[in-house]
Amino acid sequence: MDFQLNCPIPISEYPVITMAHGSGGVLSHQLIDKMFRPAFSNEQLDAGHDGAVLASGSGEMAFTTDSFVVKPIFFPGGNIGDLAVNGTVNDLACCGATPEYLSVGMILEEGLPMEDLWKIVLSMKEAAGKAGVSIVTGDTKVVDHGSGDQIFINTSGLGRVREGVRIDPSSCRPGDVIILSGYIGDHGVAIMSAREGLEFETGIESDSAPLNGLVDAILDASTGISVLRDPTRGGVATTLNEISRSSGVGMVLDEKAIPVRKEVQGACEILGLDPLYIANEGKLLVIVPESEAGRVLEAMQNHSMGTHAAIIGKLTGDHPSVVRMTTSIGSGRIIDMLTGEQLPRIC
């Protein structure tokens, strides 16, 4: 994507972020008035208050926050900006809520190229537009060169919980079915392929994307959903372990049913990693009673974000709080939580 064709960088006199851009003075205002406000423009933000004043309605709200410190900040398939929007949108969607408003806090390191910031802002604008959320308030700080790592972004989000929806892992029951929305490991492998010291050529792009449309389609198809989770850090294995432990129900996965792109599998084979533990940024795990699984799967497969959705396992009463997997050769083993970081093996 080349934003600069349509959107020339609005601040040309400063090629990089300086401490003065965080001073609260003229340059801070220039950053806000020329860059952030025009890009994210909406009624609440344009009002220019210290905070956004939002209309309240009846029903329940969901509220979440997430900070983004990804390195490198630009990677195949996205950058820290769209990731920061999608991450919070997805957390809201997984509460069964329709994401509505986001706040954006940016911590910029002195020396960050203005052009990079502009690319990030434009991709946030685009991601917010796709997800249908408004960025209604924000904050910017600048830290000395060496005190940050180019840019950190925090986003918080508010969403309205759909009426009648109750996402609650404690309602998981043995026999329920686990559905995964598509290929796993794309984001983590895309990031690794761009990281210093591990650079390798791959066509894999991050799957960073908003899930709220897919969640809407699922909730339209069934009112019996007990779990919606996006398996980000720690991957599918870690997320399923969390659900299994909090619900007290065991799980059995079918290795052959788990969608993994062959490029991702190849990279994992070479690096000695397991795709089950690799981060995703646009995938969804759904747990649903078996009687509604067919309908939900079909709804997911009919949505552009769930074309490759598959049933990957089910819940069991046999081994409470433990996740097991039937391997591709028919044997069984435990799938444990990730300890520390996954580190590439020696040989």
Place this chain on the structure above:
Amino acid sequence: MKFVDEFRDIELVRNLSAKIHEITTKEWTIMEICGGQTHCIMRYNLEEFLPEKIRLVHGPGCPVCVTPLEIIDKAVRIAQREDVIFTSFGDMLRVPGSEKDLMSVKAGGGDVRILYSPLDAIKIAEDNPDKKVVFFAIGFETTAPANAMAVKEASRRGLKNFSILSSHVLVPPAMEVILSSEQNRIEGFLAAGHVCTVMGYEEYIPIAGKYRIPIVVTGFEPVDILKGICHVVMQLEEGRYEVENAYGRVVSREGNLAARKLLKDVYDVTDMKWRGIGNIPLSGFRLASKYGEFNAEQIFDVGDIVQQESPLCIAGEVLQGLKKPGDCSAFGRECKPEHPLGAPMVSSEGACSAYYRFKKTEGMET
């Protein structure tokens, strides 16, 4: 995926399993040498496909596990220096030294970087002429050629700011230590396929004869490992003790001659300390004196570091196949992947870590 799926084929696995059941009449104890094989055995729970009479024990072939404590401490001291960029394969970062690991050095501000190839360290050295770049060159015969290549390349380019902290170990002497122990119960070996890719398998022929033990060169996928076990059992049942190659798609009798020539040029064979096992004569490589300028132990002041192991950890016995991880009183209690006491709990190839992840025993805290 090609070259992988066909060796994880459920029909082939079932056929090999049936064959092993058919030929096994007595109890046999077989050791897989390499940590990569241990990992596969655990990951696919291959014991499910074996008769109860076959007992697998896990060998010393995890490079992370056998790297001696004092080398880790030397790495930590070097990596803490402000003038150093310390580079390493990923899984060495969490191996506990006597006080800390490299991950904590990184957290404390040390410039510690994970690399996939030692040649990347050469590039870092060229890009950072004001820093001393050290590569943590550990491993068996498998990783030794790439590390030797890095030294050779640094020499060719005339780099003055590159060195390696080397701790290379060799498989055959470790096998002999295990076989000559009075407590030895190993009756057959799955030799490490990738070590043999480099070295070939001629050097195992005298060992098989001397100790009257079958040695089968074996790969790393479920079908490979079951095939290796099948060959070992067949020899045991027939009373044969030969070296066989069940990994012919990769391994030749003489190995990789270019790599062997490189090893001969860059390294000398030397006595080596193995973590958990102790000193084994002529069981490692050290940089040949003509490459002394690339030897981090000569450049940095680390000669005073001598260390002993944690008394709780039975890694030595696990690495020699005398005990299983579950026999350790610390396993899953004081010793877990998030705070390992001994190295086999660190690497995913380590027997303890593999057991912890895939097999969890009763009574373990979770």
